[in-house]
Amino acid sequence: MAMLRFDDEGAKLTERLYASPDVVAQRDTVLARLAPRPGERVLDVGSGPGYLLESIARAVGASGAAHGLDPSGAMNELATARTRELPWVRLDEGEATALPYPNDAFDAAVSTQVYEYVPDVPAALAELRRVLRPGGRVLILDTDADSLVWHTADRARHRRILEAWDKHLAHPRLPRILPALLRRAGFRVTGHHVHPILNPELTPDSFSATQMHIIADFVPGHRGVTEADAEAWLADLRERADRGEYFYCLNRYLFTAESE
Numbered sequence: 001m002a003m004l005r006f007d008d009e010g011a012k013l014t015e016r017l018y019a020s021p022d023v024v025a026q027r028d029t030v031l032a033r034l035a036p037r038p039g040e041r042v043l044d045v046g047s048g049p050g051y052l053l054e055s056i057a058r059a060v061g062a063s064g065a066a067h068g069l070d071p072s073g074a075m076n077e078l079a080t081a082r083t084r085e086l087p088w089v090r091l092d093e094g095e096a097t098a099l100p101y102p103n104d105a106f107d108a109a110v111s112t113q114v115y116e117y118v119p120d121v122p123a124a125l126a127e128l129r130r131v132l133r134p135g136g137r138v139l140i141l142d143t144d145a146d147s148l149v150w151h152t153a154d155r156a157r158h159r160r161i162l163e164a165w166d167k168h169l170a171h172p173r174l175p176r177i178l179p180a181l182l183r184r185a186g187f188r189v190t191g192h193h194v195h196p197i198l199n200p201e202l203t204p205d206s207f208s209a210t211q212m213h214i215i216a217d218f219v220p221g222h223r224g225v226t227e228a229d230a231e232a233w234l235a236d237l238r239e240r241a242d243r244g245e246y247f248y249c250l251n252r253y254l255f256t257a258e259s260e
């Protein structure tokens with residue numbers, strides 16, 4: 001499986017994309033729903049560049065603990081730099097399916113845009129439940145690829161590009177089955193929410209302005225897509241913007257649950 005790579009370049013690109021106002025607003029929603037409290041022990045699975053981990057650490061304070069886990073050394077370097085002044089943050093290199101923590105270690109856990117990359121989601125959820133104390137809270141956010149509305153003139157080419165882009169994930173349509181998987185893993189689902197990323201214009205700092213280049217870099221070689229297809233697709237999107245016809249909307253699905 002040729003998933004997106006979070007090496008030095010991939011990690012820095014993700015860091016830039018996740019600084020966009022669209023993703024800042026998403027993190028605000030996540031933080032408000034997770035509501036970490038002073039003194040709590042919180043785990044961020046797949047903590048990436050560490051933006052959310054930093055906010056969690058500030059919320060739990062020095063009497064609490066904020067742990068981030070990620071298999072990418074490049075991501076962990078960015079997160080370490082971001083949280084250097086918060087000594088109650090700890091970062092570990094590891095996999096969602098083999099969490100390096102004892103049973104009942106955390107009061108709450110969060111994972112945003114991560115389980116869609118993990119081949120064995122039931123194994124990852126079983127691990128999450130093991131490390132949460134009984135009654136512990138969890139928040140998971142992922143994207144469903146079918147929720148994307150993106151205006152292009154050549155819809156057949158657009159469909160091929162998106163089918164090729166699906167290959168960057170293990171599960172491009174995870175949200176629709178996540179509540180059932182959570183229940184099977186021993187969680188009580190307490191909330192379902194949608195957070196849309198809406199770009200009615202192509203502005204340089206919008207989420208889709210960066211995402212379209214990440215997609216165009218990835219898709220050649222998948223599902224018969226060529227570099228020329230990817231370039232023509234980008235040109236089509238730019239032309240929509242020039243004509244005042246740009247439109248992009250993608251849904252993030254957010255689930256809250258408690259360990260039973």
Ligand SMILES: C[S@@+](CC[C@H](N)C(=O)[O-])C[C@H]1O[C@@H](n2cnc3c(N)ncnc32)[C@H](O)[C@@H]1O
Nearest residue numbers: 006046047048072075095096112113114117118
């Ligand atoms: C799209 S980024 C999201 C980062 C962060 N959660 C956020 O929302 O800012 C996906 C992250 O998942 C991590 N990841 C991929 N596979 C993983 C796995 N099997 N276990 C844990 N993390 C994983 C990647 O290294 C990357 O940092």
